[in-house]
Amino acid sequence: MSKTTIRATQVEDAAELKTALLNIWHNTYDSFLGVERVTKLAAGWHTLDKLRAEAQADDICSLVAVCDGSIVGHALMYEAQPRTIHLARLYLDHSFHGKGIGKRLLSNAIDAFPHAHNAYLEVYEPNQRAVRFYQGQGFEVVARTRDAYTEDVLYEYKMEKKLVDNDK
Incomplete structure:
Protein backbone atom coordinates (compact mmCIF):
# COMPACT_ATOMS: atom_id res chain seq x y z
CA MET A 1 0.00 0.00 0.00
CA SER A 2 1.15 3.54 -0.70
CA LYS A 3 2.23 5.92 2.02
CA THR A 4 -0.53 7.96 3.63
CA THR A 5 0.30 11.54 4.60
CA ILE A 6 -1.44 13.75 7.14
CA ARG A 7 -1.69 17.43 6.30
CA ALA A 8 -3.74 20.51 7.04
CA THR A 9 -7.03 20.68 5.16
CA GLN A 10 -6.97 23.22 2.33
CA VAL A 11 -9.94 25.21 1.05
CA GLU A 12 -9.51 23.39 -2.27
CA ASP A 13 -10.13 20.06 -0.49
CA ALA A 14 -13.75 20.89 0.39
CA ALA A 15 -15.54 19.08 -2.46
CA GLU A 16 -13.42 15.93 -2.23
CA LEU A 17 -13.65 15.96 1.58
CA LYS A 18 -17.43 16.26 1.42
CA THR A 19 -17.60 13.21 -0.87
CA ALA A 20 -15.19 11.23 1.30
CA LEU A 21 -17.14 12.04 4.47
CA LEU A 22 -20.43 11.00 2.86
CA ASN A 23 -18.98 7.64 1.83
CA ILE A 24 -17.43 7.05 5.25
CA TRP A 25 -20.64 8.07 7.02
CA HIS A 26 -22.66 5.60 4.94
CA ASN A 27 -20.20 2.80 5.76
CA THR A 28 -20.23 3.75 9.44
CA TYR A 29 -23.83 4.73 10.20
CA ASP A 30 -26.23 3.17 7.68
CA SER A 31 -26.67 0.03 9.79
CA PHE A 32 -28.22 1.92 12.71
CA LEU A 33 -29.33 5.26 11.26
CA GLY A 34 -30.48 4.20 7.79
CA VAL A 35 -29.32 5.35 4.36
CA GLU A 36 -31.80 8.21 4.00
CA ARG A 37 -31.05 9.70 7.40
CA VAL A 38 -27.29 9.45 6.89
CA THR A 39 -27.57 11.23 3.54
CA LYS A 40 -29.68 13.98 5.09
CA LEU A 41 -27.45 14.44 8.14
CA ALA A 42 -24.26 14.49 6.08
CA ALA A 43 -25.72 17.08 3.71
CA GLY A 44 -26.46 19.35 6.67
CA TRP A 45 -23.23 18.80 8.58
CA HIS A 46 -20.77 18.83 5.69
CA THR A 47 -21.68 21.74 3.46
CA LEU A 48 -18.98 23.08 1.16
CA ASP A 49 -19.16 26.47 2.86
CA LYS A 50 -18.69 24.91 6.30
CA LEU A 51 -15.78 22.71 5.21
CA ARG A 52 -14.09 25.68 3.52
CA ALA A 53 -14.57 27.88 6.59
CA GLU A 54 -13.15 25.17 8.87
CA ALA A 55 -10.09 24.86 6.66
CA GLN A 56 -9.44 28.60 6.96
CA ALA A 57 -10.20 29.07 10.67
CA ASP A 58 -7.20 29.85 12.85
CA ASP A 59 -8.82 28.31 15.94
CA ILE A 60 -9.70 24.95 14.31
CA CYS A 61 -7.38 22.08 13.50
CA SER A 62 -8.70 20.44 10.34
CA LEU A 63 -6.56 17.62 8.95
CA VAL A 64 -6.84 15.20 6.06
CA ALA A 65 -5.17 11.87 5.46
CA VAL A 66 -4.18 11.52 1.81
CA CYS A 67 -3.16 8.34 -0.01
CA ASP A 68 -2.36 8.26 -3.72
CA GLY A 69 -3.75 11.77 -4.09
CA SER A 70 -7.15 10.94 -2.54
CA ILE A 71 -8.54 11.96 0.83
CA VAL A 72 -9.04 8.83 2.93
CA GLY A 73 -9.49 10.37 6.38
CA HIS A 74 -10.29 13.53 8.29
CA PRO A 82 -10.01 27.02 27.94
CA ARG A 83 -7.53 24.09 27.91
CA THR A 84 -10.25 21.65 26.81
CA ILE A 85 -10.32 20.45 23.22
CA HIS A 86 -13.19 18.78 21.41
CA LEU A 87 -12.67 16.16 18.73
CA ALA A 88 -15.63 16.95 16.51
CA ARG A 89 -14.65 14.56 13.70
CA LEU A 90 -12.36 11.63 13.17
CA TYR A 91 -13.26 9.58 10.13
CA LEU A 92 -11.28 7.13 8.08
CA ASP A 93 -12.16 5.14 4.98
CA HIS A 94 -12.90 1.62 6.23
CA SER A 95 -10.29 0.06 3.94
CA PHE A 96 -7.64 1.99 5.91
CA HIS A 97 -8.70 0.83 9.38
CA GLY A 98 -6.06 -0.89 11.48
CA LYS A 99 -3.10 0.76 9.73
CA GLY A 100 -2.34 3.45 12.34
CA ILE A 101 -3.75 6.32 10.28
CA GLY A 102 -6.56 7.09 12.71
CA LYS A 103 -4.03 7.19 15.55
CA ARG A 104 -1.88 9.60 13.56
CA LEU A 105 -4.83 11.86 12.75
CA LEU A 106 -5.87 11.93 16.41
CA SER A 107 -2.33 12.50 17.68
CA ASN A 108 -1.67 15.32 15.20
CA ALA A 109 -4.97 17.00 16.09
CA ILE A 110 -4.19 16.84 19.82
CA ASP A 111 -0.64 18.09 19.20
CA ALA A 112 -2.09 21.21 17.54
CA PHE A 113 -3.24 22.29 21.01
CA PRO A 114 -0.13 21.86 23.22
CA HIS A 115 -1.65 23.96 26.01
CA ALA A 116 -4.71 21.69 26.36
CA HIS A 117 -5.21 19.67 29.54
CA ASN A 118 -8.24 17.62 28.48
CA ALA A 119 -9.85 16.28 25.30
CA TYR A 120 -13.35 14.97 24.73
CA LEU A 121 -15.53 13.56 21.98
CA GLU A 122 -18.92 11.99 21.39
CA VAL A 123 -19.44 8.65 19.68
CA TYR A 124 -22.62 6.70 18.95
CA GLU A 125 -23.03 3.72 21.26
CA PRO A 126 -23.62 1.25 18.37
CA ASN A 127 -20.30 2.30 16.80
CA GLN A 128 -18.35 -0.13 18.98
CA ARG A 129 -15.30 -0.21 16.71
CA ALA A 130 -14.84 3.52 17.31
CA VAL A 131 -15.53 3.18 21.03
CA ARG A 132 -12.80 0.53 21.31
CA PHE A 133 -10.43 2.66 19.20
CA TYR A 134 -10.87 5.67 21.49
CA GLN A 135 -10.48 3.52 24.59
CA GLY A 136 -7.23 2.24 23.11
CA GLN A 137 -6.10 5.86 22.78
CA GLY A 138 -6.75 6.55 26.46
CA PHE A 139 -10.27 7.97 26.32
CA GLU A 140 -12.79 6.86 28.94
CA VAL A 141 -16.58 6.87 28.79
CA VAL A 142 -17.83 9.52 31.22
CA ALA A 143 -21.47 9.81 30.19
CA ARG A 144 -24.17 8.10 28.14
CA THR A 145 -26.81 10.43 26.73
CA ARG A 146 -29.65 10.27 24.28
CA ASP A 147 -28.73 11.76 20.92
CA ALA A 148 -30.48 15.09 20.44
CA TYR A 149 -30.43 14.84 16.63
CA THR A 150 -32.49 11.68 16.23
CA GLU A 151 -36.19 11.14 16.76
CA ASP A 152 -35.83 7.54 17.88
CA VAL A 153 -33.89 6.31 20.87
CA LEU A 154 -30.19 6.38 20.11
CA TYR A 155 -27.47 6.87 22.66
CA GLU A 156 -24.01 8.27 22.41
CA TYR A 157 -21.07 8.21 24.76
CA LYS A 158 -19.15 11.23 25.86
CA MET A 159 -15.52 10.16 26.20
CA GLU A 160 -12.73 12.13 27.82
CA LYS A 161 -8.97 11.93 28.05
CA LYS A 162 -6.71 13.76 30.46
CA LEU A 163 -3.77 15.12 28.46
CA VAL A 164 -1.66 16.38 31.35
CA ASP A 165 -1.38 15.41 34.95
CA ASN A 166 -2.67 18.47 36.80
CA ASP A 167 -1.33 17.12 40.09
CA LYS A 168 2.30 17.58 39.06
Missing part, protein backbone atom coordinates in the same frame (compact mmCIF):
# COMPACT_ATOMS: atom_id res chain seq x y z
CA ALA A 75 -9.95 14.96 11.78
CA LEU A 76 -11.40 18.18 13.16
CA MET A 77 -10.58 19.55 16.60
CA TYR A 78 -11.06 22.87 18.34
CA GLU A 79 -10.78 24.39 21.81
CA ALA A 80 -14.29 24.21 23.27
CA GLN A 81 -13.31 25.71 26.63
